[in-house]
Each structure stands twice: as C-alpha cells, then as structure tokens.
Amino acid sequence: MAEPLNIALAGLGTVGTGVVRLIETNAELIARRAGRPIRIVAVSARDRTKDRGVDLSGYDWEDDPDAMTLRDDVDVVVELVGGSDGPALTLVRGAIAHGKGLVTANKALIAHHGMELAASAEKAGVALKFEAAVAGGIPVIKGLSEGAAANAIDRVYGILNGTCNYILSTMEDTGADFGDVLADAQRLGYAEADPTFDIEGVDAAHKLSILAAIAFGARLRFDTVETMGISRVKAADIEQAHTLGYVIRLIGTAEIDRSEAAPRLFQRVRPHLVPFGHPLAHVDGPTNAVVAEGNFMGRLLFQGAGAGDGPTASAVVADIIDIARGEKGATFSMPAGELEPMEPAPTGHRxxxxxxxxxxxxxxxxxxxxxxxxxxxxxxxxxxxxxxxxxxxxxxxxxxxxxxxxxxxxxxxxxxxxxxxxxxxxxxxxxxxx
CATH class of the missing domain: 3.30.70.260 (ACT domain)
Known part of the structure; x- marks a missing residue:
C-alpha cells in the first residue's frame, strides 16, 4: 500500500472531534478505499486542556494553527475553525501557499473568498475541497460537479438550513409560536446561542451561492443573494397555510434568467408556501434537501442530515479520501477563470x-x-x-x-x-x- 496521507486538523469542536473519531474507528476501511492510510499528525484548537471525549495524545499539538502549514510531514490541512475571515482565512491562504491540500466545512469562507481561494489552489496545483460546507453529509456538491457534470442545470433549490427547518416543522406540529420553538431549538443544540445567521437566512444564502457557482458555472455572487429569514413567521401563518393546503419552509432558489440578451443569475432565500404534495413539504426537523433540474437528467432530489458531527465529519473525510486518491479537479467543477460573470437577475417580472x-x-x-x-x-x-x-x-x-x-x-x-x-x-x- 502507498505511503500514508498525513493531515493536520485545525478546530476540535463537534465536527473536528467527529473527524478524529471517524478516522480512528474506520481506519482500515478508509485505507482500502483511499488506496493508502490516512493519518492525523497534528491538531490545533483554542483550549488545549478541554476534554473533548477523544484521545488526542497521539497527535502533535500546535498552539498556532498556522504552524501546521509549515510542517514537512503535513500533506493536507483540514480547516474546521469557522468564520469567513480572521484565523480561518489566514490558515487556508497559508496552506495553499505552502502547497498543502485543503479541506474545509466553512461555507461562509467559501461564499466570501471562494473565487480567490480557487484561483490560488489551481495555480499552486493543490486540491481545495468543501463538500461538508453545504448540506452536511449529503453529497450534493459531488453530485452536481460529477454526477450531473454533463447536464445544463437551469435551477437548483431546496431546504439548506436545518435550524430553520426544525423551527418551522415544530411550529407546524405543535402550534407554538416562533420565539418558544427557537428557545427549544437552542436548548436541544439545533440553534446557536446567537442564531442570527440561521434564522435570518444568511447561512442558507452562503450555501446557495456555492451551489449556484457549481450548478451554473457562474462566478460566486453571495452579495447578490436576496435574503429574508423566518423570524417574522407566526403560528397564525403556519395555521393559515395548512388551511390552504401548504406548509411553510425556508427555501433557497437559484436559477438562470434568460429573459435578456445575456444570462443573469437569480438567487433568493426566503420562506415559501409549499404544497402538501411537493417533496420538500415532507422534509421535517433538522434535515436538508436539495433539488436540481438538468436538461437530460430531469429532477434530482438530494436529502439527508444537514448537520451534526457524524454526517458532516463523513463529508470531510470523503474529501480527504478523494485527495488521497489523487483526485483534485477544478474547485467549482470548472477552472475559476472560466466561471461566467453574471449580473443579478431582476425580480419584478417574475x-x-x-x-x-x-x-x-x-x-x-x-x-x-x-x-x-x-x-x-x-x-x-x-x-x-x-x-x-x-x-x-x-x-x-x-x-x-x-x-x-x-x-x-x-x-x-x-x-x-x-x-x-x-x-x-x-x-x-x-x-x-x-
């Protein structure tokens, strides 16, 4: 068997410790599928003394995560720090600059800096992978960039935030109002202490902009995603929608608008009424679902756990396995320089x-x-x-x-x-x- 692929892991929260557990538990299976062992050689996090429920004694500890990018024994850096700027951005830039492959679950980072990072990774000849950044354990990025690669995709839409979906479906089941269900979601760990990014649609908008770039071959335009969250949805709205034959779901939609001479990019995240008979109406709890429509494949539905240590860690390790196999590929399914710049589509005529x-x-x-x-x-x-x-x-x-x-x-x-x-x-x- 080939030499091990050595990785350094920055960030030991829920997902980071999940990655450690998965690699340790399934080490033999992963090695067979990757064609070589995958070995953690270094880890980094803010608090060295915290009990994370996993044994980290076999790995080097780096107080400064940037030091991992300088190590000769590191092939791939896994960024699970979070945040669109600051330490996460410094780390990934350094990893690429020093010829390391990069795997991240950071959707905000990719949405804001994906074009720059993709161009840098392609120039350096290293892999940049982020399957876990969108829809947790659902292989939607791989599905669009590989399985649907031969199709012209005109529309991609779905439920991209598990917190919002949990809140809305629980309001539907219990009749409780938004504030009460949000508090319950925070108690159960489905919502952050500061849930703004989730409930105001920002998290879903990050993910939607990434999907749009991959699906349409368009340059990332997070700044043009029209965004409205669910904080104004009342129990009365849920009740009225049900009377009319609908449920309410936060839906992200991206499609190509061909009503003008040059194609334009429509991107929107906002609550919608979804009829009982639609597949997305039956997506309950902290679940994600993405629908893609291609000219030859028809309609595809990707559905599954959108968050959590197990599903998200699974997506992270799947990216590591791809790199171990030597699979780099273009970051957004085609080279960054070939992604088409598209102006935002007007919405008034829709x-x-x-x-x-x-x-x-x-x-x-x-x-x-x-x-x-x-x-x-x-x-x-x-x-x-x-x-x-x-x-x-x-x-x-x-x-x-x-x-x-x-x-x-x-x-x-x-x-x-x-x-x-x-x-x-x-x-x-x-x-x-x-």
Missing amino acids: LGRSYIRFTVPDRPGVLAEITAAMRDANVSIESLIQKGDPDDDGEVIIAMVTHEGPESAVSEAMRILEGSDSLAAQPLVMQIID
Missing part, C-alpha cells in the same frame, strides 16, 4: 402567486383600504381570510392569496400601503411554490 399576511387594527375601513391598494397595483386576490376575534392589542390578522401575477405588482401594493395607520405591523409576503 410571475407567481403570493401569500400576504396583514396585522391590522380591528376597525371599519381597514379591509377596504387594503383591497383598494391591491386593485390600484393590479393585484388579483384569489382568497382572503380574516382570523376571528381581535387579540389583546385589538388587532386581527388578515391573510390573502393572490392570483398569478408579476412580483412587481405585489411590491407596488406594499408601497401604496406603506405608512398607513391601517397597518399595525409590516406585512409579510411569501411566495407560493406550485
């Missing part, structure tokens, strides 16, 4: 149906003002529901579903109503997947 929720004072004339704004903006109302008695603040909820029409019309109706004393809160607009 056709669809919308769910709109209004919180209003319980007084005469309010509904007339809302429907007049819809009329003046040329929005056709398909159905309208007013929830029974006012709450303690004397407010009621009005929910409506529009007929299919351009998104710009709904935006115009919201502009007309802006600042009206008939609205007790900003309306919530969610698109409907049909």
Whole structure:
C-alpha cells in the first residue's frame, strides 16, 4: 500500500472531534478505499486542556494553527475553525501557499473568498475541497460537479438550513409560536446561542451561492443573494397555510434568467408556501434537501442530515479520501477563470402567486383600504381570510392569496400601503411554490 496521507486538523469542536473519531474507528476501511492510510499528525484548537471525549495524545499539538502549514510531514490541512475571515482565512491562504491540500466545512469562507481561494489552489496545483460546507453529509456538491457534470442545470433549490427547518416543522406540529420553538431549538443544540445567521437566512444564502457557482458555472455572487429569514413567521401563518393546503419552509432558489440578451443569475432565500404534495413539504426537523433540474437528467432530489458531527465529519473525510486518491479537479467543477460573470437577475417580472399576511387594527375601513391598494397595483386576490376575534392589542390578522401575477405588482401594493395607520405591523409576503 502507498505511503500514508498525513493531515493536520485545525478546530476540535463537534465536527473536528467527529473527524478524529471517524478516522480512528474506520481506519482500515478508509485505507482500502483511499488506496493508502490516512493519518492525523497534528491538531490545533483554542483550549488545549478541554476534554473533548477523544484521545488526542497521539497527535502533535500546535498552539498556532498556522504552524501546521509549515510542517514537512503535513500533506493536507483540514480547516474546521469557522468564520469567513480572521484565523480561518489566514490558515487556508497559508496552506495553499505552502502547497498543502485543503479541506474545509466553512461555507461562509467559501461564499466570501471562494473565487480567490480557487484561483490560488489551481495555480499552486493543490486540491481545495468543501463538500461538508453545504448540506452536511449529503453529497450534493459531488453530485452536481460529477454526477450531473454533463447536464445544463437551469435551477437548483431546496431546504439548506436545518435550524430553520426544525423551527418551522415544530411550529407546524405543535402550534407554538416562533420565539418558544427557537428557545427549544437552542436548548436541544439545533440553534446557536446567537442564531442570527440561521434564522435570518444568511447561512442558507452562503450555501446557495456555492451551489449556484457549481450548478451554473457562474462566478460566486453571495452579495447578490436576496435574503429574508423566518423570524417574522407566526403560528397564525403556519395555521393559515395548512388551511390552504401548504406548509411553510425556508427555501433557497437559484436559477438562470434568460429573459435578456445575456444570462443573469437569480438567487433568493426566503420562506415559501409549499404544497402538501411537493417533496420538500415532507422534509421535517433538522434535515436538508436539495433539488436540481438538468436538461437530460430531469429532477434530482438530494436529502439527508444537514448537520451534526457524524454526517458532516463523513463529508470531510470523503474529501480527504478523494485527495488521497489523487483526485483534485477544478474547485467549482470548472477552472475559476472560466466561471461566467453574471449580473443579478431582476425580480419584478417574475410571475407567481403570493401569500400576504396583514396585522391590522380591528376597525371599519381597514379591509377596504387594503383591497383598494391591491386593485390600484393590479393585484388579483384569489382568497382572503380574516382570523376571528381581535387579540389583546385589538388587532386581527388578515391573510390573502393572490392570483398569478408579476412580483412587481405585489411590491407596488406594499408601497401604496406603506405608512398607513391601517397597518399595525409590516406585512409579510411569501411566495407560493406550485
């Protein structure tokens, strides 16, 4: 058997310790599949004294993770530090500059610096792998870049954040409101102490921008992802959606807009109403699912655990095995210099149906003002529901579903109503997947 592939591991949190356990537990199987043993030679983390539940005594400890990039006995650096800048970025730049292969689970890092890192890795002739950065243990990056490589993919969409999916599906099952379920998710470890990146859609947007680059051969454009999270979704919205035959899910969607001379890139993360019969409606709990549509392969569905030590560590080690086999490949399925620069697609002309929720004072004339704004903006109302008695603040909820029409019309109706004393809160607009 060939010489071992030596790795250095920076970051010993949940995923990092999972990688150690997996390599130790399945060492013989991994060696057979990789064609050579994979050996951890050095590790690094902030607290050397912390009990992580794994024996690290057999590995060199580096207080400074950057020192691992200078070691002659290290072939691959595994970055599990996290964060889009700071120590993580310094480490990966150093690893590439010193000719080390790089494996990371850091979606923020790739979303913000992926173009630079891909170009540097290709110039240095080293591998840059990040399967674990998107959808945890689901091999969606490998599926798109290898299994679907012969297809022109026009659309990729799905549930990309397990925290949000847990919250929404639990609200659906229990009838509890957002704040209560978020607190429960934090207690169970599904949500961070500061859950902003998850619940406001930023984490899903990071992942979506990476998928779009791979699926469409487009330059990474995280800055153009239109993002809205789930923090404004109420139990009443879940209830109304169910009455109408839908569930609510945070959906990331990327597709190529060919309505103009040059193709443009549409990227959006926001809560949607998903019909009961759609595959994504049945994705519950902290699960991820990605749908890709290709011109010859049709529709593919990737579904599985989107986080956790086992699934994410599995994806990390799968990347290490690829490098052990000598498989480098282009970072985004084609060389970074060949990725097409695409301007963001306009959204106003997009056709669809919308769910709109209004919180209003319980007084005469309010509904007339809302429907007049819809009329003046040329929005056709398909159905309208007013929830029974006012709450303690004397407010009621009005929910409506529009007929299919351009998104710009709904935006115009919201502009007309802006600042009206008939609205007790900003309306919530969610698109409907049909």
